[in-house]
Amino acid sequence: MSVTASNPGDLAARSAAPVTEQQKWLHAYRQMVSIRLFEEQVNELYIRALMPGLAHLYSGEEAVAVGICEALRRDDYITSTHRGHGHCLAKGASPDRMFAELLGKEAGYCRGKGGSMHIADPATGNLGANAIVGGSVGIATGAAFAAKRLRTDRVAVCFFGEGALGQGSLYEVMNLAQLWKLPVIYVCENNLYNEYTHFSETTAGTILARATAFGIEATSVDGQDVRKVNEVASRLIQRARKGEGPSFLQADTYRFSGHHVGDISREYYRSKQEESLWKTERDPIKLHAAWLIAQRFADSASLDKTAAEIRNEMIAAVKFAVEAPYPSVKEVDQHVYA
Amino acid sequence: MPERELTFAQAIREALAEEMRRDATVCIIGEDVAEAGTPFKVLSGLVEEFGSERVVDTPISEAGFTGIGVGAAMTGMRPVVDIMFGDFITLTMDQMVNQAAKVHYMSGGHWNVPMVMRTTLGATRRSAAQHSQSLHAWFSHVPGLKVVLPSTPYDAKGLLKTAIRDNNPVVFFEDKMMYKLKGPVPEDDYTIPLGVADVKREGGDITLVATSSMVQTALGAASMLEKAGVSAEVVDPRTTWPLDEKTLIESAQKTSRVIVLDEGYGRYGVAAEIAAVIAAGAFYDLDAPVKRMGAMHVPIPFSPPLEDATVPTEQTVFEAARQMCGKA
Numbered sequence: 001m002s003v004t005a006s007n008p009g010d011l012a013a014r015s016a017a018p019v020t021e022q023q024k025w026l027h028a029y030r031q032m033v034s035i036r037l038f039e040e041q042v043n044e045l046y047i048r049a050l051m052p053g054l055a056h057l058y059s060g061e062e063a064v065a066v067g068i069c070e071a072l073r074r075d076d077y078i079t080s081t082h083r084g085h086g087h088c089l090a091k092g093a094s095p096d097r098m099f100a101e102l103l104g105k106e107a108g109y110c111r112g113k114g115g116s117m118h119i120a121d122p123a124t125g126n127l128g129a130n131a132i133v134g135g136s137v138g139i140a141t142g143a144a145f146a147a148k149r150l151r152t153d154r155v156a157v158c159f160f161g162e163g164a165l166g167q168g169s170l171y172e173v174m175n176l177a178q179l180w181k182l183p184v185i186y187v188c189e190n191n192l193y194n195e196y197t198h199f200s201e202t203t204a205g206t207i208l209a210r211a212t213a214f215g216i217e218a219t220s221v222d223g224q225d226v227r228k229v230n231e232v233a234s235r236l237i238q239r240a241r242k243g244e245g246p247s248f249l250q251a252d253t254y255r256f257s258g259h260h261v262g263d264i265s266r267e268y269y270r271s272k273q274e275e276s277l278w279k280t281e282r283d284p285i286k287l288h289a290a291w292l293i294a295q296r297f298a299d300s301a302s303l304d305k306t307a308a309e310i311r312n313e314m315i316a317a318v319k320f321a322v323e324a325p326y327p328s329v330k331e332v333d334q335h336v337y338a
Numbered sequence: 339m340p341e342r343e344l345t346f347a348q349a350i351r352e353a354l355a356e357e358m359r360r361d362a363t364v365c366i367i368g369e370d371v372a373e374a375g376t377p378f379k380v381l382s383g384l385v386e387e388f389g390s391e392r393v394v395d396t397p398i399s400e401a402g403f404t405g406i407g408v409g410a411a412m413t414g415m416r417p418v419v420d421i422m423f424g425d426f427i428t429l430t431m432d433q434m435v436n437q438a439a440k441v442h443y444m445s446g447g448h449w450n451v452p453m454v455m456r457t458t459l460g461a462t463r464r465s466a467a468q469h470s471q472s473l474h475a476w477f478s479h480v481p482g483l484k485v486v487l488p489s490t491p492y493d494a495k496g497l498l499k500t501a502i503r504d505n506n507p508v509v510f511f512e513d514k515m516m517y518k519l520k521g522p523v524p525e526d527d528y529t530i531p532l533g534v535a536d537v538k539r540e541g542g543d544i545t546l547v548a549t550s551s552m553v554q555t556a557l558g559a560a561s562m563l564e565k566a567g568v569s570a571e572v573v574d575p576r577t578t579w580p581l582d583e584k585t586l587i588e589s590a591q592k593t594s595r596v597i598v599l600d601e602g603y604g605r606y607g608v609a610a611e612i613a614a615v616i617a618a619g620a621f622y623d624l625d626a627p628v629k630r631m632g633a634m635h636v637p638i639p640f641s642p643p644l645e646d647a648t649v650p651t652e653q654t655v656f657e658a659a660r661q662m663c664g665k666a
């Protein structure tokens with residue numbers, strides 16, 4: 001079967017034959033590399049002044065989105081953040097329409113109206129990225145509420161950065177989710193920094209205790225290990241689907257680049273040494289590649305070939321987006337009301 | 339000696355630094371205000387001078403730290419609360435509207451809330467719908483709050499110093515597209531009273547009342563109009579509350595035609611209120627209905643050609659003014 005970057009994570013649901021371990025983990029690899037190379041092009045677009053505004057890159061955190069979305073069905077819901085490209089791709093969005101959105105083109109997922117921070121895609125259950133920190137915690141919990149009431153068997157995954165732990169609405173919805181046993185998984189991507197401030201300066205107590213205070217099942221995972229993330233996520237998703245209620249997953253991770261593409265000089269808040277340690281020792285793609293090779297699921301030549309293919313796909317997708325037309329100005333007051 | 343020039347951002351920083359030196363109860367509270375100096379670098383250097391007890395980084399908890407600002411203001415401090423993007427004021431609404439704005443009145447005049455909230459407004463930065471709004475009308479609607487909209491570095495420094503010394507909650511909106519704008523700013527300790535409009539340019543044929551970012555747009559349009567034989571007066575109210583009704587009405591009486599420009603939504607907005615004040619006060623002198631120009635009534639779109647269509651520009655103001663003067 002052909003497995004492309006635009007395929008959603010639910011391999012098993014769509015392939016006739018059972019998915020082998022090898023296929024499963026090669027697909028996860030592909031998805032992670034797609035995100036990394038997508039972001040590489042985003043940065044290029046910024047540097048070449050082809051992209052309006054800014055974008056927040058997900059590079060370094062790929063194993064979180066991929067590990068989780070590979071455990072979701074296509075019709076399960078996610079909500080995402082300002083750092084959302086990885087979540088969108090991992091849930092199955094295609095790079096060409098994403099790039100088009102980043103450039104404000106009509107072919108984009110939101111007809112250019114949303115941009116990098118607002119990509120939404122009903123076909124893959126993506127309720128939308130969000131530029132308000134913590135802005136989607138209600139939406140994800142609401143989607144879980146509807147799934148339960150409408151008996152659709154779907155679950156909702158709410159991605160947010162550890163910065164969102166500062167928002168009071170998170171605690172309101174976690175309380176409700178537990179009271180009503182809603183099928184929602186709160187995924188806190190702890191990349192250590194709220195913008196330019198280390199999370200230890202903004203977060204009292206421990207992260208997991210925030211969820212366990214409500215009696216919510218809470219656990220943490222190495223967010224650089226796609227297999228571990230996938231294993232824990234599969235369990236939490238299954239629990240939610242069976243009606244056993246919400247859960248909270250803290251994924252410890254790191255963003256390799258600045259807070260956004262323009263955040264170049266960042267030594268005042270984190271050292272170059274820290275960055276290079278994460279990049280050399282804790283790169284989720286390198287770690288997974290080494291494992292694939294050790295398992296004899298791949299060799300370095302075949303992995304390089306995969307990456308080269310994906311890079312070409314990304315270049316073609318960028319070309320599509322650059323050449324695509326802007327929406328007509330007449331569209332400006334369309335879609336204000338349904 | 340040539341006048342000293344500062345950027346808008348530097349003028350804000352200087353006002354804060356001067357007030358913090360003058361009054362030890364003035365402090366800054368907000369996200370990434372200390373070492374980062376905010377994403378716009380407006381506050382760079384302040385933590386180095388005043389320390390982290392007075393330039394306080396917070397978690398991303400707008401409702402919480404705004405409430406702390408209110409309580410601290412009631413009990414002896416003069417906090418300047420920093421809300422990074424004006425779009426996030428929505429998260430602070432209960433603290434501002436139900437608490438800060440009403441404490442003095444509800445307590446029969448016992449408690450004061452001498453607090454400033456600094457935040458931003460303005461589109462065309464390609465930041466999309468949740469980082470581009472101009473929501474100053476919301477606060478202007480609420481009795482008990484004062485609302486300031488500086489349009490030049492000079493005004494920014496003088497108005498911010500007054501806002502900090504005021505015994506009421508004052509919301510101070512800065513156009514993020516204007517931070518790099520340069521202009522003369524005296525080194526001395528001057529203040530500008532709230533509620534006094536400023537005529538930014540004199541003219542006789544039409545009045546362009548403009549706030550914040552729209553003042554620069556109005557001045558640009560006025561230069562274009564001059565070449566077309568129309569003399570435009572540009573009046574900047576500088577504060578939407580208190581509002582200098584007298585200056586606005588007098589200018590309207592003089593020119594007989596008025597366009598009100600404000601980057602908020604025209605409907606139910608600041609421009610609507612100013613238009614109503616002028617229509618009532620200058621009724622017998624007006625030759626045309628007062629016209630409002632503001633943000634188009636849509637969420638701000640990301641796509642550049644769409645976003646650009648949502649805000650008044652020098653060209654659209656020029657055309658509207660020329661038409662109103664019968665010169666189109």
Ligand SMILES: Cc1ncc(C[n+]2csc(CCOP(=O)(O)OP(=O)(O)O)c2C)c(N)n1
Pocket residue numbers: 082083131132133134160161162163164191193194195259369398400422426429
């Ligand atoms: C309510 C709100 N406050 C502030 C911001 C500005 N802001 C954007 S991203 C960010 C930091 C978010 O940190 P975190 O949630 O940890 O996500 P990360 O950027 O680390 O992925 C801040 C403060 C915002 N977008 N929304």
